[in-house]
Amino acid sequence: MVAESGIDWKLVEVMPWWKAMMSCPQDPKHHGEGDVARHTHLVVAALQADPRFADLEEPARRILRLAALLHDCGKPATTRYEENGRISSNGHARVGASIARRLLWERGVDFAEREAVCALVRWHMRPGYCLDSDDPERTAITIAQSTRCDWLTLLAEADTRGRIAPGTDDALVPVGLFGELCKELGVWDAPYAFSNSHSRFVYFRTPGRDPRYAAYDDLKGTLTLMSGLPGAGKDTYIQQNLVHLPIISLDVLRKELGIAPSDPQEAVAMAAMERARVFLRKKQDFVWNATNLRHELRARPLGLAADYGFRVKIVYREVPHTQLFTQNRNRATAVPESVLNKYLDRWEVPTEIEAHTVTYVL
Known part of the structure; x- marks a missing residue:
């Protein structure tokens, strides 16, 4: 092309x-x-x-x-x-x-x-x-x-x-x-040179913030938020790297609540937020596992964690086009391809505007 x-x-x-x-x-x-x-x-x-x-x-x-x-x-x-x-x-x-x-x-x-x-x-x-x-x-x-x-x-x-x-x-x-x-x-051909990742994170969450201000890092824990299309390998990554942490899985919550991926998801999101508050109050690191493909969807758990003084990390997982559809079909909780196509039409890859760190696992 x-x-x-x-x-x-x-x-x-x-x-x-x-x-x-x-x-x-x-x-x-x-x-x-x-x-x-x-x-x-x-x-x-x-x-x-x-x-x-x-x-x-x-x-x-x-x-x-x-x-x-x-x-x-x-x-x-x-x-x-x-x-x-x-x-x-x-x-x-x-x-x-x-x-x-x-x-x-x-x-x-x-x-x-x-x-x-x-x-x-x-x-x-x-x-x-x-x-x-x-x-x-x-x-x-x-x-x-x-x-x-x-x-x-x-x-x-x-x-x-x-x-x-x-x-x-x-x-x-x-x-x-x-x-x-x-x-x-100083951003003609490079991002702004913030003092550190926490200063950058606070700047993008605080209107009127001076970008030169170095934020004090007194964070109490870490939320690791998974992001990626269904079938991209988020569960595999967790099993290999994060299995020692408690996990909030929206797929598991959907099963518990009897809500299909094609149904309205607000009840699932609310249940996940309540479980997250338990870990946040305990100052306990945890994982949030969902597709999280839109900025607005990521903003809810990330904003909640930030309000509790947690560091937020995003792990974004991606596989090639043909591999994705094969892996999704082979999942125990396969997402209907009609729903997967809707995800693809509203797909936004996370950036460091949203978190302290973003790891891209390709």
Whole structure:
């Protein structure tokens, strides 16, 4: 699909996700070029014409090409006609990151490259609006935790040039200012240099926090939270590395409560939180074992543990596409493939914004 020589457009243009973009309209006020696919062609061309892109080495060019190709793949799922006749696609960047993750995982793209692409897709809109946020410094530091801001700036500028609309030159100004802010903060091509992992963890949990402040580490215990698709090997990892700790397993709780994976899960989550409070009050290390594939789902147990003064670790487990479906079918508690496909459509890999440490077991 994408190689050092460029994009294989004949291969791309027969894919279902590309055809969806071909039939997806955009607001003509901002996209006089037409549908999302036409816009994407222009963005890729603008990126490849940028001399700064030519100065990059592989795999950076490949990552940026993929990000440009996929940056708006979430628009078909999020595009709506407003009452005033305008067209919007609110939330398409986050949805697009999940779509891109599944597409690249199914094609066997290297994990680090894939996640670099997904992070660029996730944040590609933000440089143009960063300075309008309540806390531009915090926005830039948050973005830099999962993507390179120099690459993101290149993509955002190509995204701006790759459309037909009035005021394109004006729209490039805030993107450039975002880049200057990133350089000033020291996050142009690397994450922010926090004093330690606890300072980083507290910063991302505390609005208005000074990133330079070194947090005092008086943590009382550790929660290890497992994350990964059903069948990815989370139970095996626990048996090999964490079997000495008490385990809260949402699969076990579902059995106890008689709740199927396809049923509403709130009762299971509430029961798990109550069991977690028992370990937290005792200051006892423990494991939380569930898929935990969305940021919001991870935030509940991680936030609870943080409130009790616990260190939080995430262990993310992943296997290749074909292996996953085989392992899931062979599990004692196999997840229906219809449910597994829903997980894949809302799949967010954890980052160090969420925890003291994240271990990727691939």
